[in-house]
Amino acid sequence: MSFNSEVESLKQNRHLKGSFWLKTCLILVAVFYLGLVLFFPVANVGYIAFSKGLAPFFAALTGEDFLSALKLTLFITGVALPLNTIFGLCAAWVIARDRFFGRTLLISLIDLPFAISPVVAGLMIVLLYGRNGWFSNFLEQVGWKIIFSPPGIILATAFVTLPFVAREVMPILAEVGSAEEEAARTLGASDWQIFWRVTLPNIRWGLLYGLLLTNARAMGEFGAVSVVSGNIIGATQTLPLYVEDAYKNYKSQEAFAASIVLALLAVVTLVLKEILSRKTEQKPD
Amino acid sequence: MERPRNFRRLVMAAIKPPSIPWLITFGYLGIMLFLPIVALFAKAFSLPLDQIWQIAIDPVAIAAYKFTFITAFLAAALNGIFGMLLAWVLVRYQFPGRRIVDAAVDLPFALPTAVAGITLATIYSENGWIGSLFAPLGIKIAFTRIGVFIAMVFISLPFVVRTLQPVVQAIEKETEESARSLGATHFQTFVRVIFPPLIPALLTGITLGFSRAVGEFGSIVIIASNTPFEDLIAPVLVFERLENYDYGGATVIGAIMLIFSLILILIINFLQAWQQKYEL
Numbered sequence: 001m002s003f004n005s006e007v008e009s010l011k012q013n014r015h016l017k018g019s020f021w022l023k024t025c026l027i028l029v030a031v032f033y034l035g036l037v038l039f040f041p042v043a044n045v046g047y048i049a050f051s052k053g054l055a056p057f058f059a060a061l062t063g064e065d066f067l068s069a070l071k072l073t074l075f076i077t078g079v080a081l082p083l084n085t086i087f088g089l090c091a092a093w094v095i096a097r098d099r100f101f102g103r104t105l106l107i108s109l110i111d112l113p114f115a116i117s118p119v120v121a122g123l124m125i126v127l128l129y130g131r132n133g134w135f136s137n138f139l140e141q142v143g144w145k146i147i148f149s150p151p152g153i154i155l156a157t158a159f160v161t162l163p164f165v166a167r168e169v170m171p172i173l174a175e176v177g178s179a180e181e182e183a184a185r186t187l188g189a190s191d192w193q194i195f196w197r198v199t200l201p202n203i204r205w206g207l208l209y210g211l212l213l214t215n216a217r218a219m220g221e222f223g224a225v226s227v228v229s230g231n232i233i234g235a236t237q238t239l240p241l242y243v244e245d246a247y248k249n250y251k252s253q254e255a256f257a258a259s260i261v262l263a264l265l266a267v268v269t270l271v272l273k274e275i276l277s278r279k280t281e282q283k284p285d
Numbered sequence: 286m287e288r289p290r291n292f293r294r295l296v297m298a299a300i301k302p303p304s305i306p307w308l309i310t311f312g313y314l315g316i317m318l319f320l321p322i323v324a325l326f327a328k329a330f331s332l333p334l335d336q337i338w339q340i341a342i343d344p345v346a347i348a349a350y351k352f353t354f355i356t357a358f359l360a361a362a363l364n365g366i367f368g369m370l371l372a373w374v375l376v377r378y379q380f381p382g383r384r385i386v387d388a389a390v391d392l393p394f395a396l397p398t399a400v401a402g403i404t405l406a407t408i409y410s411e412n413g414w415i416g417s418l419f420a421p422l423g424i425k426i427a428f429t430r431i432g433v434f435i436a437m438v439f440i441s442l443p444f445v446v447r448t449l450q451p452v453v454q455a456i457e458k459e460t461e462e463s464a465r466s467l468g469a470t471h472f473q474t475f476v477r478v479i480f481p482p483l484i485p486a487l488l489t490g491i492t493l494g495f496s497r498a499v500g501e502f503g504s505i506v507i508i509a510s511n512t513p514f515e516d517l518i519a520p521v522l523v524f525e526r527l528e529n530y531d532y533g534g535a536t537v538i539g540a541i542m543l544i545f546s547l548i549l550i551l552i553i554n555f556l557q558a559w560q561q562k563y564e565l
Contacts, residue, residue, distance in 0.1 A: 026373065030374040033371070038393070038439070042392060087310065091310040091313075098307075109318065112550065117501075119524050120542050123523060124539075216395045220399075223520065240399040244399045244403070247403045259400040265395075
């Protein structure tokens with residue numbers, strides 16, 4: 001027995017020595033690639049934003065154009081997020097609970113906005129609501145303006161973030177099953193009560209995850225929004241559009257200071273994502 | 286006995302008014318997704334066929350598709366190689382900072398593309414940190430085709446890593462250990478034992494990254510000079526046509542890109558079905 005274990009440990013040692021170098025090399029190459037492609041550019045945002053010290057940084061963040069862009073971005077996200085949450089919950093419910101013809105097709109269709117170029121998404125909205133668009137006569141009559149104004153930006157943002165909540169909630173709903181809901185119903189709970197007391201607690205982490213992804217994308221969307229917004233400073237300029245506009249006009253400090261805000265959003269998103277994924281790992285029912 | 290009951294259920298389901306979630310799901314999808322897609326195709330086909338053809342095969346447009354697809358493919362392929370390495374390293378090895386590196390892979394999803402665009406353009410411009418290293422060699426990166434490639438590599442990085450990680454996790458360590466103890470070299474073990482089960486997921490990840498890179502606009506419009514026949518990509522071309530109130534031109538090229546996206550979705554679905562077969 002001791003002979004056997006000795007042979008075993010010898011073999012393992014030889015094995016380990018050989019793979020130690022391989023392992024180290026692979027880790028170094030992987031981290032180097034990630035550093036060059038990701039970390040370096042992101043670190044550069046911070047470097048340029050603060051390169052002239054804190055005063056110009058904060059001056060840039062109190063500029064009127066920046067503040068109005070920030071306000072618009074928060075407003076747009078504040079409308080698009082609940083819209084897609086309600087839709088995402090309903091779609092996840094329909095797909096997970098019902099069996100119907102075309103169900104798998106519906107799952108692929110919901111993912112479609114991820115595959116469509118944001119510019120094409122914006123173009124489609126212009127074709128519907130813009131000048132000479134399908135609804136242009138109607139919109140003119142009631143006096144609504146959608147393109148080059150916030151409603152168009154909301155439509156574009158909601159389009160590109162449409163799949164997130166549905167995608168995250170659907171698998172959880174399917175896994176949890178409907179037994180608890182049926183039990184609640186036989187005990188006399190109403191639809192609302194079942195949703196708030198049974199379904200929502202079950203799906204909460206997945207829902208939060210979906211909200212997080214929707215929020216990050218909604219605040220950062222550039223392509224679709226730039227097609228429909230018209231980029232009117234102080235009126236229809238969102239934060240990402242402000243970043244590009246400032247950069248193009250050689251206002252580097254303003255562009256990178258605003259970028260810090262958006263990069264911070266990205267980092268917070270990733271940290272919360274990590275926390276959420278640990279939460280779901282901890283509870284392997 | 287079964288059939289009549291089933292039949293009755295079907296009829297009941299057909300007669301029963303749709304529930305509120307049903308109405309919201311299909312109503313919202315109809316307004317947000319189907320209506321815009323129908324509008325795009327209807328507008329494209331409202332033009333005479335020969336005009337559609339003229340716009341579609343316009344030399345500027347052809348050059349833009351070619352450049353977009355080739356560059357997106359090269360970027361996705363590079364990320365295929367390094368994504369496989371990253372997935373392997375992140376799943377199999379323990380090293381300090383592993384969780385941070387793992388979480389950071391998602392940065393391109395979370396970082397707004399405009400931010401990615403300006404920081405990449407700064408680093409790779411002639412007086413930027415990396416651009417200035419290449420400038421003496423006569424290589425310009427920002428505002429050229431190489432810049433577009435780098436932006437595409439940045440935004441398509443997470444896809445292969447994320448599709449491969451669960452598959453690598455599922456490969457039992459014993460399989461490769463037995464291959465090694467039977468005398469296979471590291472290389473043989475990789476090619477014969479580890480790599481084959483990864484192929485479907487790898488192709489899925491590459492296709493997803495490719496699809497994302499083809500559609501990307503924000504970071505590229507900033508890092509490119511957007512010159513026709515040079516570094517003009519298809520989405521920027523659509524944007525420029527629209528800016529010049531050339532709705533016909535924008536619509537036809539946009540419709541071609543949309544058809545291409547639909548084909549890519551079909552391919553991805555097929556690859557995922559293949560992967561599930563592999564798992565069984």
